Amino acid sequence: MMPRPIFGLGLRKPHYAEFLSHKVPVDFVEVISENFMVDGGQPRRILREVRERYPVALHGVSMSLGSADGLDPAYLARLRALVDEVDPLFVSDHLSWSRIDGFSAHDLLPIPYTQEALSVVCANIDRAQAVLGRTMLIENPSSYLAPGPAEMTEWAFLEAVCDRTGCALLLDVNNVFVSAANHGFDALAYLDGVPHARVRQVHLAGHSQGEHLLIDTHDRPVPPSVWDLYAYVLPKLGAVATMIERDDDIPPLAELLGELATARRIAAAGIRRAA
Amino acid sequence: MTLAATQRAMRDWLTAGEAAGFGTAAAPGLAVYRNNHRAALVACLEAGFPRTRAWIGDDAFLDAVIHHIGRIPPSSWTLDAYSEDFPATLALRYPDDPEVAEIAAIELALDRAFVGPDSPVIGVDNLSGCDWDRAVLRITPTLELIDATTNAFELWELLCAGAMPPDAAPLDTPRVLFVWRQAGIARIRVADSIEAQALRRVRAGLPFGDLCAHAAEAFGPDEGIRRTGGWLGRWITDGLVCAIDNDRSIP
Numbered sequence: 001m002m003p004r005p006i007f008g009l010g011l012r013k014p015h016y017a018e019f020l021s022h023k024v025p026v027d028f029v030e031v032i033s034e035n036f037m038v039d040g041g042q043p044r045r046i047l048r049e050v051r052e053r054y055p056v057a058l059h060g061v062s063m064s065l066g067s068a069d070g071l072d073p074a075y076l077a078r079l080r081a082l083v084d085e086v087d088p089l090f091v092s093d094h095l096s097w098s099r100i101d102g103f104s105a106h107d108l109l110p111i112p113y114t115q116e117a118l119s120v121v122c123a124n125i126d127r128a129q130a131v132l133g134r135t136m137l138i139e140n141p142s143s144y145l146a147p148g149p150a151e152m153t154e155w156a157f158l159e160a161v162c163d164r165t166g167c168a169l170l171l172d173v174n175n176v177f178v179s180a181a182n183h184g185f186d187a188l189a190y191l192d193g194v195p196h197a198r199v200r201q202v203h204l205a206g207h208s209q210g211e212h213l214l215i216d217t218h219d220r221p222v223p224p225s226v227w228d229l230y231a232y233v234l235p236k237l238g239a240v241a242t243m244i245e246r247d248d249d250i251p252p253l254a255e256l257l258g259e260l261a262t263a264r265r266i267a268a269a270g271i272r273r274a275a
Numbered sequence: 276m277t278l279a280a281t282q283r284a285m286r287d288w289l290t291a292g293e294a295a296g297f298g299t300a301a302a303p304g305l306a307v308y309r310n311n312h313r314a315a316l317v318a319c320l321e322a323g324f325p326r327t328r329a330w331i332g333d334d335a336f337l338d339a340v341i342h343h344i345g346r347i348p349p350s351s352w353t354l355d356a357y358s359e360d361f362p363a364t365l366a367l368r369y370p371d372d373p374e375v376a377e378i379a380a381i382e383l384a385l386d387r388a389f390v391g392p393d394s395p396v397i398g399v400d401n402l403s404g405c406d407w408d409r410a411v412l413r414i415t416p417t418l419e420l421i422d423a424t425t426n427a428f429e430l431w432e433l434l435c436a437g438a439m440p441p442d443a444a445p446l447d448t449p450r451v452l453f454v455w456r457q458a459g460i461a462r463i464r465v466a467d468s469i470e471a472q473a474l475r476r477v478r479a480g481l482p483f484g485d486l487c488a489h490a491a492e493a494f495g496p497d498e499g500i501r502r503t504g505g506w507l508g509r510w511i512t513d514g515l516v517c518a519i520d521n522d523r524s525i526p
Contacts, residue, residue, distance in 0.1 A: 038355075038390035039390060099352070145308070
């Protein structure tokens, strides 16, 4: 049987009750791993209850895969415990760094696309996958500067990471749009160049115009520009999991389900065209 | 620059505003990252200490947060941990107003209790057959004891209720605040220092029989038994006791 595309939403606090009180029409939910990497209490209880009703993807923001001084073993141990409890659909984090010499930036900071950085990222992913006992999905970040001269494109870097580590990709289409605008590259060239067979999941979100740059804010609906890129790339990807990310100014669940219906329509049209 | 040097340069930019080696074209992006970094820390402390903020006012709170960000860079993978040292920063910043740090300590302890380790709870039904001479009470791992020197608890309660709190005042007799989680809810209550000392000893492993003996020595046999019985009953009903070890092999 051919795999089918699946569609999910980020699980956010304002919607906990709805997800737990009745069956929301999603194929999976995605949670921010760190919000549940606590010792116990209500967050873990809620996650267990959600897991009884929906497949769960764990999406991290603090692994710091680009850290030159390696990964935090305490972080990995906690994530492993959560993975063991949840048995997630996916475990993902970003192609970025946030920690160096014990300092933690709590942001997704950009790495230079160099051979040195490639070696560091691959070593860190190898370690993470060994500790977690599963393949990770790596997400392309939004970025606001290039932290040094690049030796390759971001999509070539991602392809090399996948080839060396066996990891898969979480393709954030909004991040492609934001970074393309901020760095002046062609978003379609990115979507053509990224290794399609490695993509397991797609993120869709909204962004804002800052003073000089586009900012990945996740505080508004998916804009037409991002839907267009999604429609462009989806037929190349096959059956992947698509998710709407909304982290700020969170609307009623029905509004997000409406966006998810749009994603389903685009995916169905893409499959018809491909057939 | 090597990757490590680039990352240290970014750290220096985020923490001290010293940008080196990124070039002028990077200026807008550097500004975005520094703003993101500081906004995340400010939001973390605003979310964690709403009553403290209400007590000292928005401007003073923001001053304290900025002072804290300069004093202690974040070091943990979890942003929640950034709250841990904020009461200490407030104690340094408000040496003559100890209630400020004490209100913050209450808020921090309640947040920690909310996500502290899960544990079973012993109820009154579990007490039959217990050998109280040898019994060692295991106390819930979420329990935190705060030594209070001011009326911070009353101030915190009124701030939670949105009521106008009275002036801060020192206590005639220092007391201890118990903070823990019971049935999924973070709880707090006031205890006197004698009960707190007893609970600290029990948590450290003192058998209940020895606690009774100490109480009898301090207060006389009848009063000692009355007090320890009262404490035990309250600890059980509060959900503070998660197990009773009753190992009869202990000599």
